Amino acid sequence: MIVDLPDTTVSKISKALVKIREEGGAVALGRVLTLVISTSLGAEEEAIEAANEASREHPMRVIVVSTRPNGEAATEEARVDAQIRVGGDAGASEVIVLKAYGDAASDEEGLVTGLLLSDAPVVAWWPGVAPAVPATSPLGRIAQRRITDASAQPNPQEALRHLAATYAPGDTDFAWTRLTLWRAQLAAVLDQPPYETVEAVEVSGAVDSPSTTLLAAWLQLQLEVPVQYDLTNHSTGSSGIHGVQLKRASGLIKLERPIPNVATLEQPNQPTHDLSLPRRNLRDCLAEELRRLDPDDLYGEVITRGLDQLTASDR
Structure with missing residues (x-):
């Protein structure tokens, strides 16, 4: 099931989740973690598909935060369009897609904080371009684990050296996982x-x-x-x-x-x-x-x- 919530707020999204859970029987009790995915507008689906597949092994809530890269949204009106996916459209997870525009995109931490599962670990994943210092980024600060992908950066070898210089416990990279x-x-x-x-x-x-x-x-x-x-x-x-x-x-x-x-x-x-x-x-x-x-x-x-x-x- 897919529920669209155009021009919405975190409070309205939370209420919609409760309603879906009560009406459809979807529960969050079996979710073991929250996976927060930070990506660019239009590039969400590949990451969501991977998360849905992985959720069959790790039931979780997936929160996708999509923004325009490099501050391109500065001239847009502040707005958040959300989509909730449960059931067959979300594997063994609940997927919340947040498309943020304008100033709404400047506070990623504020967008997701009210949607995190209570008392569950948080994992942040950047499938595309990673922040300069993952551990101190808005999403990295709230995560126990932080996943990047050096091969997705403009210069993978330089990105690897940068990851070494900014490493903090909890960081990892898919360049390592592929080994x-x-x-x-x-x-x-x-x-x-x-x-x-x-x-x-x-x-x-x-x-x-x-x-x-x-x-x-x-x-x-x-x-x-x-x-x-x-x-x-x-x-x-x-x-x-x-x-x-x-x-x-x-x-x-x-x-x-x-x-x-x-x-x-x-x-x-x-x-x-x-x-x-x-x-x-x-x-x-x-x-x-x-x-x-x-x-x-x-x-x-x-x-x-x-x-x-x-x-x-x-x-």
């Missing part, structure tokens, strides 16, 4: 005999792939050996992470992804294996990040310490 399958596979390989020390590491990927840089930083931090990473343009390779080479006394371990979704694992004295290693979509990344509401200490270490220890072969 989960790579990290698990590499850990599994090193957990098998022969248990030799890794002497050097090479990581390669696309120049606009912040995940490649974070993977190199994680390996540098965990293995404490020289790590080089090579970033190439799309014309010379696919997007995302291309591969990892681990040098040991017995030879090279190569985990490479020459085509989307399938990686090749080569190890000394063993047959070559093809492995499923898909690029993770928004739903998978969001669902994983919502599984924990405490700070991700490992991400904090990697982005604040690991990045500084890298030796780049191509910057």
Whole structure:
């Protein structure tokens, strides 16, 4: 069910939620958190779809705040148009879409405060351009977890360095979440005999792939050996992470992804294996990040310490 509330207020939206709950039987008792999504007008649906899919694992209230980017709404009359989605139109969540215009867009925190679930954790997500300092932004101040996406920024590598400089416990980024399958596979390989020390590491990927840089930083931090990473343009390779080479006394371990979704694992004295290693979509990344509401200490270490220890072969 979808209910439109043009030119409305937070109070009217709250009353409409109560009415929908009483008439339709939709309840908020099973909601475990509030997810606040900050996005640009017209760019809401992809994020809402990902949240609806993730809500089947994490029942929640979703509040979407849509504004014009970079203060473009300054000349518009102040107004908030709202839409409430429940039932089949909202997965296992309640979705409240707030489209703010003019001066109404300048107070994001005020727009959502009266709609938060009582005594439930708050997670803020910026699927597009992130604020300069997520932790001190209007929405970041009220959130236990703050999710950004460096790959969605104009300069992903520069955005990664900026995230390192402004990091606060509770911050995370989808560039890190997209590494989960790579990290698990590499850990599994090193957990098998022969248990030799890794002497050097090479990581390669696309120049606009912040995940490649974070993977190199994680390996540098965990293995404490020289790590080089090579970033190439799309014309010379696919997007995302291309591969990892681990040098040991017995030879090279190569985990490479020459085509989307399938990686090749080569190890000394063993047959070559093809492995499923898909690029993770928004739903998978969001669902994983919502599984924990405490700070991700490992991400904090990697982005604040690991990045500084890298030796780049191509910057």
